[in-house]
Every structure is written in structure tokens, then in C-alpha cells.
Amino acid sequence: MDVEKVPLDKKHHILVPGPRARAEDNQSRRPILGDSTAEAVVATLSYDAKSKYTKGDRVGVAIRAKQLDGWIREFLGRNPEATVLDLGCGLDGRARRIAPGPGVRWYDLDLPEVIAIRERIPALAPVNGAHSVIAASVSDPGWLDDIPRDRPVFVAAEGLLMTLTEEEVRDLFVRLVTHFPGGELGFNAFNPLALRLQRSHPAVRALGVTFQWGVDEPTDLEAWHPRLSFVAELAPVESPDIDRMGPTERLISRLMRRSRRLLRLDRLVRLRF
Incomplete structure (x- = not known):
């Protein structure tokens, strides 16, 4: 049976790289993330497929998603009756990868126009009655x-x-910390050097993305609210899965691990409150 295609205009091509990278990882000989939902999502989309991704790009996306998923699973293991907010969910099927238990309330949030696209993709339908979508x-x-x-x-x-x-970002963190009794935040963050580099990246310019916020020291975020505390940060090049990259990318990763500034170009940060 033919899959009904969901057309994307140029403005929404920004939604494609994530699921496409996760789908290509799933098609690889040794997947890192193993996201079959991403393949179903990409098969549903109709878009300009000219843009290419290197193996390093695909591995980086998969490593980041795998680590963030792991933090969520760990949190839910300690809090089986909890709430999960996936902010800026795009076309990610994270709830399907996590498969939360019946005691978990899960909310996917994105702009109304993005949610309208998401709701046309069967593979991204809510996993259960406690899975909600916010536009x-x-x-x-x-x-x-x-x-x-x-x-x-x-x-x-x-x-x-x-x-x-x-x-x-600060206002968002303060609202979250004051709304809930406690919890954790997991997100990826650039440092100021990464902001400058990304603004000149051809693929980024082609997608029309504007990057504005970066942070050098994640412990500085503790000053935004007295309940916030830094837990951990992890760069993709520190993951054992980096060995899935080619020899050139592995060499670059080793060099990046020698420089704190390069290591923090893009990393996951975990806060608790």
C-alpha cells in the first residue's frame, strides 16, 4: 500500500534532518539508537532531498538522542508516576522509543504549524491515553x-x-522550576564558539535557522533560580559510540577531547531542581 505523503514547504525543511539522521542510523549495519519510527516518519514526508549528511552527522544525532533517552528512562525508573515534557518535539518519536509506563503523563510540545504536520503522520500518533500534544x-x-x-x-x-x-531560556526555566514540585531538565547547548561556527555552516544557512543562545559554564545556570543545580554534561565525542564514525571523524573527536572549549561546542546538559 502506498503511503500518503505529507508535503513540506521550504520553511519546514528544518524538520527533516533529525528524523532523517535517526532513520539512516536505523538502516546502518550497527544502529546506535535503533529508531524504526524515524524510518516510518521519513517515508511519510515529501521534501527536497538534496541535502546530504555525513556519517559523523548521523552518529552525532543518534548519540545525543540515545543519551537523552537514557536520562529520561533513569528518571522514570526512580519516578514511575511522573510527567515528561518534550519541548520542541518536531517530528521525533521519543515517546515511542521510551515506551513510558501507564503512570507517566507525556506531553509533546511544538508550534501549531509543526503539530499540524505531526498529526498527519500515523507513526507519531500518541502511544496511549496519557500522551498529549500541545500546539x-x-x-x-x-x-x-x-x-x-x-x-x-x-x-x-x-x-x-x-x-x-x-x-x-531563563524565563522558561524559572516557569518550569516554580510550576513543578521537582524534577530534571535535559537539553543540548552550544557554547559561544559553536554559535559563531553554526551561523556560517552552509546547511544551517540553507535551513534558515537562527541560533541565539549559548553557554560556556553550565554551572552558571544555577544563578537563574535557587532551586536549580547542575548535575552533568556530556559531549557526543565522549561517548563510546563515537567509534562508529570513520577514521577522520574519530581523529577529530580525539582532538576535541583535548580542548575544553571544543568539547563544549555542543553537549547535553542535565540540571535538577
Whole structure:
């Protein structure tokens, strides 16, 4: 049976790299993430497929998603009745990879136009009755009012926060910390050097992405609210899965591990409150 295609205009091509990289990882001989949902998502989309990704790009995306998924699973293992917010979810099937238990409330949030696309893709349908979708800007304070505040929360934000201003990121963190009784935040963050490099990247310019926020020392974020505390940070080049890259990428990764500044170009950060 032919799959009904969901056309994407040029503006929404920004949604493609993530699922495409995860799908290509799943098609590889030794997948890192093993995301079959991503293959189904990509098969549903109709888009300009001219852009290419290196093996390093695919491995980096898979490593980042795998680590963030692991943090969520660990949190839910300690808090089987919790809330998960996947902010800026795009076309990611994270809830299907995690397969949360019946005591977990899961919310996927993105802009209304993105959610409209997402809802046309059968592979991204809610996994159960406790899985909800929110069509809103993450910077709009109103969406949080409708989410119960009686459970601990894990907030995931992959590929999102660097597109916001520092003021927007700070306001978001403060709203989350004051809304919930406790929880964790897991997100990837650029440092200022990465912001400058990404702005000149041809693929980034072609997608029309604007990156605004970066941070050198994640412990500095503790000053945003007295309840916030730094837990960990992890760069993809520190993962054992980096060995899946080619020899050139492995050499670059070894060199990056020798420089704290290069190591922090793009890494996952974990905070607790």
C-alpha cells in the first residue's frame, strides 16, 4: 500500500534532518539508537532531498538522542508516576522509543504549524491515553497552566534552546522550576564558539535557522533560580559510540577531547531542581 505523503514547504525543511539522521542510523549495519519510527516518519514526508549528511552527522544525532533517552528512562525508573515534557518535539518519536509506563503523563510540545504536520503522520500518533500534544510556542507562558503540577517532571529540549534568546531560556526555566514540585531538565547547548561556527555552516544557512543562545559554564545556570543545580554534561565525542564514525571523524573527536572549549561546542546538559 502506498503511503500518503505529507508535503513540506521550504520553511519546514528544518524538520527533516533529525528524523532523517535517526532513520539512516536505523538502516546502518550497527544502529546506535535503533529508531524504526524515524524510518516510518521519513517515508511519510515529501521534501527536497538534496541535502546530504555525513556519517559523523548521523552518529552525532543518534548519540545525543540515545543519551537523552537514557536520562529520561533513569528518571522514570526512580519516578514511575511522573510527567515528561518534550519541548520542541518536531517530528521525533521519543515517546515511542521510551515506551513510558501507564503512570507517566507525556506531553509533546511544538508550534501549531509543526503539530499540524505531526498529526498527519500515523507513526507519531500518541502511544496511549496519557500522551498529549500541545500546539504552542515554548515562549508563551500560558501553555504550562494546563499541565498538572502534582508530579515530578523531566523536561527534554533537544535542538531547541539555542534558537531562543537568553531571556527566553531563563524565563522558561524559572516557569518550569516554580510550576513543578521537582524534577530534571535535559537539553543540548552550544557554547559561544559553536554559535559563531553554526551561523556560517552552509546547511544551517540553507535551513534558515537562527541560533541565539549559548553557554560556556553550565554551572552558571544555577544563578537563574535557587532551586536549580547542575548535575552533568556530556559531549557526543565522549561517548563510546563515537567509534562508529570513520577514521577522520574519530581523529577529530580525539582532538576535541583535548580542548575544553571544543568539547563544549555542543553537549547535553542535565540540571535538577
